[in-house]
Amino acid sequence: MAMALTAINIPSFFESPQNALHDSFIRRNLHDFKFALERLKADPNAIVDDRIGASIFKLILREPNSSEYIELCIEHGADLYENNKVDLRPPIFYVIDSFSSENLEIFFKHFDSARSNIKFGDKNCLHLLIKEITNDNYSELSACIRILLENGVNVNTPDDHSRTPFFMLLKIQQKVKKCQELIEFIVENYTVDVHNYKSDDMLTMFKNQNPHLKVPEKIEADLTFDFMKNLLLKRNDDKFIKTFKSFKVKNYEDEKFHEFCTAFVYEAVTNGSHEVIEALNSEGINVNQRMDGVVKSPAELACSYGYYKVLQAMIPTTENLLHQILHASYQKSSKDPKIDHQKCFEIALLYSDVNKPDDLGSTPLHYAAHHRNSPAILKLLENNAFLAPKNKFNETPLDDMKADVLEEALDSRVELIQVPKDKEQKEVNISIDFGILRPPGSSGEVESLESMSKNSELRPLIAHVVIATFIYLKWKRLSLIFYSNFIMFTILMLGFIRYIIMSHTMTDAEKSESSSFTFFKALSLFGIFLLFLRELFQLLLSISSNINYFKSSINIFEIIFIILAFSSQILENTINFNEIRVLRAFTILCAAFEFLHLVGELPFLSISCHMVILQKVAFTFLKSLLLYSILLVAFALSFFVLFGGDDEAHGDGKGGIDTSTSDSNKTPESSTTNPQNTNDDFTNFAYPGIAIIKTFVMLTGEFDAAAMSLHSKGAYYCIMFLLFIFMVTIVLFNLLSALAVDDTQKIKAEGELIDLCARIKVLRRYEKMIMGKMKGFKCWKRLESFVTVFPHSMPDGKIYIQPNKGYLVTSKELRQSPSETFVEIDDDDSDFGCIKSKLKMTKDSKCCLICNRLDSKIGKKIRNILDARKEKKMMDNEKDAMTQEIREMREELREIKNILKNKK
Numbered sequence: 001m002a003m004a005l006t007a008i009n010i011p012s013f014f015e016s017p018q019n020a021l022h023d024s025f026i027r028r029n030l031h032d033f034k035f036a037l038e039r040l041k042a043d044p045n046a047i048v049d050d051r052i053g054a055s056i057f058k059l060i061l062r063e064p065n066s067s068e069y070i071e072l073c074i075e076h077g078a079d080l081y082e083n084n085k086v087d088l089r090p091p092i093f094y095v096i097d098s099f100s101s102e103n104l105e106i107f108f109k110h111f112d113s114a115r116s117n118i119k120f121g122d123k124n125c126l127h128l129l130i131k132e133i134t135n136d137n138y139s140e141l142s143a144c145i146r147i148l149l150e151n152g153v154n155v156n157t158p159d160d161h162s163r164t165p166f167f168m169l170l171k172i173q174q175k176v177k178k179c180q181e182l183i184e185f186i187v188e189n190y191t192v193d194v195h196n197y198k199s200d201d202m203l204t205m206f207k208n209q210n211p212h213l214k215v216p217e218k219i220e221a222d223l224t225f226d227f228m229k230n231l232l233l234k235r236n237d238d239k240f241i242k243t244f245k246s247f248k249v250k251n252y253e254d255e256k257f258h259e260f261c262t263a264f265v266y267e268a269v270t271n272g273s274h275e276v277i278e279a280l281n282s283e284g285i286n287v288n289q290r291m292d293g294v295v296k297s298p299a300e301l302a303c304s305y306g307y308y309k310v311l312q313a314m315i316p317t318t319e320n321l322l323h324q325i326l327h328a329s330y331q332k333s334s335k336d337p338k339i340d341h342q343k344c345f346e347i348a349l350l351y352s353d354v355n356k357p358d359d360l361g362s363t364p365l366h367y368a369a370h371h372r373n374s375p376a377i378l379k380l381l382e383n384n385a386f387l388a389p390k391n392k393f394n395e396t397p398l399d400d401m402k403a404d405v406l407e408e409a410l411d412s413r414v415e416l417i418q419v420p421k422d423k424e425q426k427e428v429n430i431s432i433d434f435g436i437l438r439p440p441g442s443s444g445e446v447e448s449l450e451s452m453s454k455n456s457e458l459r460p461l462i463a464h465v466v467i468a469t470f471i472y473l474k475w476k477r478l479s480l481i482f483y484s485n486f487i488m489f490t491i492l493m494l495g496f497i498r499y500i501i502m503s504h505t506m507t508d509a510e511k512s513e514s515s516s517f518t519f520f521k522a523l524s525l526f527g528i529f530l531l532f533l534r535e536l537f538q539l540l541l542s543i544s545s546n547i548n549y550f551k552s553s554i555n556i557f558e559i560i561f562i563i564l565a566f567s568s569q570i571l572e573n574t575i576n577f578n579e580i581r582v583l584r585a586f587t588i589l590c591a592a593f594e595f596l597h598l599v600g601e602l603p604f605l606s607i608s609c610h611m612v613i614l615q616k617v618a619f620t621f622l623k624s625l626l627l628y629s630i631l632l633v634a635f636a637l638s639f640f641v642l643f644g645g646d647d648e649a650h651g652d653g654k655g656g657i658d659t660s661t662s663d664s665n666k667t668p669e670s671s672t673t674n675p676q677n678t679n680d681d682f683t684n685f686a687y688p689g690i691a692i693i694k695t696f697v698m699l700t701g702e703f704d705a706a707a708m709s710l711h712s713k714g715a716y717y718c719i720m721f722l723l724f725i726f727m728v729t730i731v732l733f734n735l736l737s738a739l740a741v742d743d744t745q746k747i748k749a750e751g752e753l754i755d756l757c758a759r760i761k762v763l764r765r766y767e768k769m770i771m772g773k774m775k776g777f778k779c780w781k782r783l784e785s786f787v788t789v790f791p792h793s794m795p796d797g798k799i800y801i802q803p804n805k806g807y808l809v810t811s812k813e814l815r816q817s818p819s820e821t822f823v824e825i826d827d828d829d830s831d832f833g834c835i836k837s838k839l840k841m842t843k844d845s846k847c848c849l850i851c852n853r854l855d856s857k858i859g860k861k862i863r864n865i866l867d868a869r870k871e872k873k874m875m876d877n878e879k880d881a882m883t884q885e886i887r888e889m890r891e892e893l894r895e896i897k898n899i900l901k902n903k904k
Contacts (some may be wrong), residue, residue: 017042022056030068037076042782044073045082053086054094061094067102070095074110081115093120096128101143113152113224124157126165130172137252138178147181155186156193158230164197170205180210196221197230223247225260232267233277240264241279248283259292261285266294269301272338274309281313288317300324305319308343320347320356322364326376338578343374354385355440358426361391361405374405381409382493384435384797389450398451403458410466411438414865417800427802429810430862435797438790442768445788446474446760453757462756465861469854470789471759473799473809478766478787485534488599492527493591499524502586503572528565535559541769554597559589601762609751612758616747617740624739636688642717643685699728763787801862809856 021042024032036042044057057078060069074080083090086688095107104324108116117124125148133141149155155166163171166186173179194202195218201669220439221227228247231240251257263285268276283285290297301316302310303324311321357363365385368376377397381387389397396850398406413433437448449467452458500519503511511517535558549555564587572580600611625632685691747754766787790797794811802808815885 018046018048018056022048025056025060025066025069030072031783034072037072043080044078046074047085051086053084058084058091058094061091061103061107062097064100065102066098066100070106071104074106080107080111087118090118092118092125093128094118096125096144099129099132099140101140101146101147104144104147108147108151111151116152117154117157121155124165125153125693126155126157127159127163127168130165130168133172133176133177133179135178138176138702142178142182146185149186150559155190155510158197158198158226160229160233162197162230162233164193164202166192166194167198167202167205170202172210173205173209184211184213187216189218192216193219193221194225195219215747224251225251225256225263226461228260229263230269232264232271232273235271235273237271237273237276239267241274244279244283244399244434249450258286258289262289262291265289265718266291266301269298269305269307269310272305272307272310272336274307274313277310277313287314288319296324303344303348304328306339306341306344308347309338311344311347315347316351320352320358320364322352322354322380323358323362323367326367326371326373338810342375345379349379349383354380354383357389357391361389361392363391363397364396364397365389365397366391369400372400372402374402377401377405378409378412381436382412383439384433386438386440386448387436388451389440389443396448396451398458401458403461406458407461407464410461410464412871413466413867414862416866421904427804430801430803430866431798432466432469432801432862433798434466434789434794438797444764445790446471446763446767449760450764453760459755459757462760463753465858465865468752468756468861469799469858470856471756471763472858473789473793474763474787475617475759477789477793478763480767481787482601482762486602488530489595489598492523492530493595495520495523496527496591499587500568500588504581504584506521524565525569528569529795530561531565533556535562538769557590558594561587561594564590591765601758609747609754612754613744613747620739620743621736624736631732632695632699632728633692635728636685636692637726638720639685639695640688640691642720695728698724698731701729701733801854801859803859803863807856807859809854822894 017036017040020040021033021036021044024030024036037044042056045055045062048054048056048059057070057073060073063069070078080091092107092111098104120128126145127142129145129148154166158164160363169179169183169186173183194206194216202216203636206213223243223246228240228243231237231243249259250864251260254260265277265280265285268280277287288297288299296304297317299311299314299319299321302314303321306326306328322345325341325348328341352364354365355363362384365377365380365387366389367373368380388398390396413429413436415433417429417431418427424583437445439445439447449462449471452462452467462471463840502514502517502520506514535555539549540557564583568580568583568587571583576581596611629812679804685694770784770787796812798809798811800812802810
């Protein structure tokens, strides 16, 4: 019993079945190996190493002299046909690696010989074995080759270089003389093709190396996949086209026929053979079918190479090829006439969506701009590619686009058109196409303009006539909401300020008897409530639009204003008079700032510019004062030390405070009760805080030098005062003034641009709020119509301007329900109508907002663009004419030279 236990290896009981199987094979213990299969139920198909994807059975196949183990594995369910999951190698190629005839015999005993001629890569089993033949291993490998031949492996199967196994055998015959025996065996027992694959080389080697053998007769090539593919590899396109019909008839029922045809398509595309693609297409083959395991489709591969004729033969396809072409066109250009990426681009553009993003969210315009491909950029924009889509990295094409390219694209959006006026006359109109500003998805229409305003290079183009006109139209649509908000706040602010003034000046008895006071108090409370509802509404909209409401300083300021205004109403009778007075003062100031902000957004150039000047100058002053405040505080403390403090406490008798008019025990609290003493404290820098305030006042030039009694003090006091006048009043104050003037001049020089940027900012803010997640509600569609022009006002993305009618703006008709915004059509013109926005308010009343004329300044810019284009066209025509004349002169000179040569 002990002997038996030792024979079956007791530790194997405690191992996993797979480990026991693998370990027993490594130890070459057939008894334990059989025990693991039969008793432990080990699976020979289990993967040993996930990195290489090989099972235990495949590893055994590679080991020589393992026939018994192979037999056992096959008996217990080993799979003879399953490919490796990693490198897709079939099991038959593992047994080839063993170089063992015993392994091969056992394997083919259970293997279907009809499947023996399979390939791994481009080679069959004979290719791999013949490649490894040497004088030392010839005996064993020749035996393996004989077994393969007996089991149907074809000696005439070519690889991708048209090399058959027999060709490779002839190739090594010079080094391995023993191969002659194998060659004779093959020639005598099998049909050898030496005429269809590398025929010249093969016939030469066969005759020179085997003169005693008769050259095999020429046979008709078998129309197999390898034969047809070999024709493509040899670039024998004509023969492929002629024989493909026969190949189709013979192999159409084969389940791999379409797979074969897909391989032909890929090979033809690689060769740039558009004739083959056309022939396959005419035979009903899907030339756009992607091969399994291949990243690129045939059309994408053609785009990569730049084979425009191949691409033309394959189009139409459902794939978007523009990304691939724009990637490939960035590479070095080729002199091959078959290669032209620009033509590929133009062909693909006819069938592709110019706004379709790839996996990274990038559109074709992203890649064209990134590679600085100006012709592609202009073509894409000509086909209404959206100007500023964002990819997953939050990048837009505008980030890489040149200003001159974008300007050229914008100029091309302005065109002259002829509109029939009557039967004999035509009216010349101007069309402006806004297609590049029309977002393909749900993003805002001003988003692209916002990106332009943040780009220093492209920012001046906001004043371009196309952009300016679009902003003008957008602003007109928004104006109802904006002006309503402005008028409402103006009325409420005036009423609120009036209420505060009346509260401050009237007695309690007068307040109770005054009806106007009651009215303004009610108006103030109502206004505060409306402002609260407005801010709450904005907060809800910002949440639905994924916008941080509290990130805006304006929103925070408005919240503070509402709190102050409400507190001044509620706390009027609960706090003392001085505190309520301070609260009311700050409330009035906040109301004024809010009103100033709204005024700054009015669509008037001078107002918006002045508001920007105010903001810029204030920011410049604050920024500069932060730096120079060190100097001001230093002077303030110096003046406090020199002029302020209690001199008698130090026994000086010459302090800055006049001790003859005050008690020696005077305290700051007692001094504040007397206005005269308070004025003296401020004048004479009595305390550090007062000294700092006084110094800032002196910065403006308000010295009150007489009150400082400099004549009664020493020379050092005068030096300090003069130093302050020079350093602060003269140098620093003039420096700050110069900075303000410089900012003002810059802003005035860009007045129109600043005005447009301010409008963009306002429009974008309203778009973000209104076009959020709540836009799916029906009530939101009406609100959306106030901030969008697509498709409500411009169904085709264009407007039409009649310059002879005061720049009247028209648009093509769009039929909509009466309750929505639509374009009204004039009676005398069925195709064009004035842009009129109508919103149904009640059954009897309608609110109309008409924006049917452009500003004359915009009209002048349009004329300048058209005139410049006309001049450029004339110059191009003159240049072409001169070029043609030069060519004709060259031809004449060439003829004269030929005549002179003939005379000599």
